[in-house]
Amino acid sequence: MQVTRRQFFKVCAGGLGSSSLAMLGFSPNDALAEVRTFKLERANETRNTCPYCSVGCGILMYSLGDKAKNAKSSIIHIEGDPDHPVNRGTLCPKGAGLLDFVHSPNRLKFPEVREAGSKEWKRISWDDAFTRIAKLMKADRDKNFEAKNKDGATVNRWVTTGFLAASASSNESGYLTHKVVRSLGMLAFDNQARV
Amino acid sequence: MALQSLDIKARSATTTPSPSVRETMEVAKLIDISKCIGCKACQVACMEWNDLRDEVGNNVGVYDNPADLTAKSWTVMRYAEVEVEQNKLEWLIRKDGCMHCADPGCLKACPSPGAIVQYSNGIVDFHQENCIGCGYCITGCPFNVPRISKQDSKAYKCTLCSDRIAVGLEPACVKTCPTGAIVFGAKGDMIHHAEGRVTDLKSRGYTNAGLYDPQGVGGTHVMYVLQHADQPSLYSGLPKDPSISAMVGLWKGVAKPLLSLGIGLTVLAGFFHYIKAGPNEVEEETEK
Numbered sequence: 162m163q164v165t166r167r168q169f170f171k172v173c174a175g176g177l178g179s180s181s182l183a184m185l186g187f188s189p190n191d192a193l194a195e196v197r198t199f200k201l202e203r204a205n206e207t208r209n210t211c212p213y214c215s216v217g218c219g220i221l222m223y224s225l226g227d228k229a230k231n232a233k234s235s236i237i238h239i240e241g242d243p244d245h246p247v248n249r250g251t252l253c254p255k256g257a258g259l260l261d262f263v264h265s266p267n268r269l270k271f272p273e274v275r276e277a278g279s280k281e282w283k284r285i286s287w288d289d290a291f292t293r294i295a296k297l298m299k300a301d302r303d304k305n306f307e308a309k310n311k312d313g314a315t316v317n318r319w320v321t322t323g324f325l326a327a328s329a330s331s332n333e334s335g336y337l338t339h340k341v342v343r344s345l346g347m348l349a350f351d352n353q354a355r356v
Numbered sequence: 357m358a359l360q361s362l363d364i365k366a367r368s369a370t371t372t373p374s375p376s377v378r379e380t381m382e383v384a385k386l387i388d389i390s391k392c393i394g395c396k397a398c399q400v401a402c403m404e405w406n407d408l409r410d411e412v413g414n415n416v417g418v419y420d421n422p423a424d425l426t427a428k429s430w431t432v433m434r435y436a437e438v439e440v441e442q443n444k445l446e447w448l449i450r451k452d453g454c455m456h457c458a459d460p461g462c463l464k465a466c467p468s469p470g471a472i473v474q475y476s477n478g479i480v481d482f483h484q485e486n487c488i489g490c491g492y493c494i495t496g497c498p499f500n501v502p503r504i505s506k507q508d509s510k511a512y513k514c515t516l517c518s519d520r521i522a523v524g525l526e527p528a529c530v531k532t533c534p535t536g537a538i539v540f541g542a543k544g545d546m547i548h549h550a551e552g553r554v555t556d557l558k559s560r561g562y563t564n565a566g567l568y569d570p571q572g573v574g575g576t577h578v579m580y581v582l583q584h585a586d587q588p589s590l591y592s593g594l595p596k597d598p599s600i601s602a603m604v605g606l607w608k609g610v611a612k613p614l615l616s617l618g619i620g621l622t623v624l625a626g627f628f629h630y631i632k633a634g635p636n637e638v639e640e641e642t643e644k
Contacts, residue, residue, distance in 0.1 A: 167638070181619050196362055196481065197519040238404065241531060251534045257400040261409075 201238060203227060208242060211256045215328035215352060218256055219245025236263050298322060298345075306346060323349030362475040362522050368466035380476045383521060384543035385530060387451050388553055388581040389591065390562075391537035394419065394433050394449040398529035398538060402431050405517060405528035425452060427505035430514040431529060434592035440584060450580070450591040451529070451538070454501045454514035456480050458574030461600035464608050465496025471511075478543065478577035479518050484510040498573060498598035516577065546579060553581045572599035 204223040219242030226232030243250035272290035273282040305321040410428035431453035463472040471486035489509035517527035530540040550567040557565035566585025588594040
């Protein structure tokens with residue numbers, strides 16, 4: 162394409178003129194800005210209890226989809242439950258970050274066992290896990306249970322096994338756990354009650 | 357054009373007036389520094405709600421983490437250890453982030469139409485789709501809050517959870533705060549709440565306690581209750597009397613209309629010259 166000196170000047174002047182006019186405000190208006198759409202509009206809301214410590218804060222979990230048959234639910238947001246008497250909507254930094262805890266690739270989702278001497282964790286079924294725990298507990302209790310101490314006083318204790326209970330249990334399940342553990346004679350009994 | 361869920365009060369680089377008939381309630385967030393324990397639940401809740409996950413940084417020797425605001429960390433806790441009196445160490449923890457000024461320097465400095473808007477309830481919001489990434493908002497901000505993302509070269513900052521407030525909810529940081537150090541409501545109610553806190557602090561020996569609602573920027577929609585309101589700089593350099601930079605005021609206030617007029621006059625003069633004198637005829641020979 163042949164451009165003469167004159168044509169070149171014309172194109173430059175035209176460009177400068179139109180861009181100046183645009184800068185002066187003679188340009189079409191942009192669409193007006195809107196706030197980001199509220200992302201929980203029709204999300205499914207589920208009440209639950211924070212799994213971390215024994216304060217037991219109430220949480221609201223929001224999930225994708227309305228639980229229709231063909232929609233696969235997935236948690237998209239978690240915040241405090243304002244109706245819960247413990248926390249009244251507030252959450253600590255750990256509770257506020259529960260979403261990433263739920264979706265963590267490191268999250269334990271099923272029982273696993275590492276046999277003595279082995280380096281590998283092996284997935285087992287819940288049935289196998291309970292049976293295994295019961296068998297090992299019984300074997301250890303049969304071997305180490307002390308009905309009387311060396312002075313002949315009744316002690317009924319089993320000190321070679323400990324029990325760690327969940328912190329988010331209700332009073333009722335806490336009561337039952339306590340009864341089961343103590344009736345076996347177990348002394349080392351603790352609770353993940355720490356933040 | 358859809359009706360907005362929040363009315364727009366001011367819009368960057370726009371001279372046409374905004375709709376101003378409806379009267380919406382002015383809101384404010386009040387941060388009571390004397391109640392803050394620095395747990396950072398607000399930081400986590402902010403990232404969770406706004407779908408931000410900043411890169412995991414390095415420990416810089418203090419609790420500040422991340423060390424500064426970023427395009428993906430819209431609020432950070434700043435931990436200042438100060439001895440206001442001899443042998444009386446105080447740990448002043450300030451939640452830093454956008455103050456949502458009534459007279460926002462960022463909006464005034466922004467050259468891109470609609471990239472920064474101020475809603476009638478007081479929120480100053482960035483709209484990244486209109487942002488050209490020039491960084492003038494950073495120059496204009498008296499609190500050094502906006503940050504340009506390296507990922508998309510657009511400016512980001514706290515929105516005061518405009519998407520939550522638009523549907524009648526409180527911001528995510530306010531909701532999560534376990535000690536109640538952050539509260540949210542109508543601006544008048546927040547000032548009233550602050551008065552009660554200041555009275556309480558004064559009765560506990562903090563004689564200079566007060567509310568931080570700087571008038572240099574027309575007041576803010578994020579306010580602090582300070583134990584030492586006479587020395588805001590103790591709180592990791594909170595400015596005592598913030599105001600918009602004189603350069604921004606000069607350029608946007610005086611220079612811009614004059615220069616625009618200059619450009620307009622030049623175009624007009626060119627037009628009349630063309631009408632009167634006509635195009636400059638050049639001989640075929642000279643052209644070659």
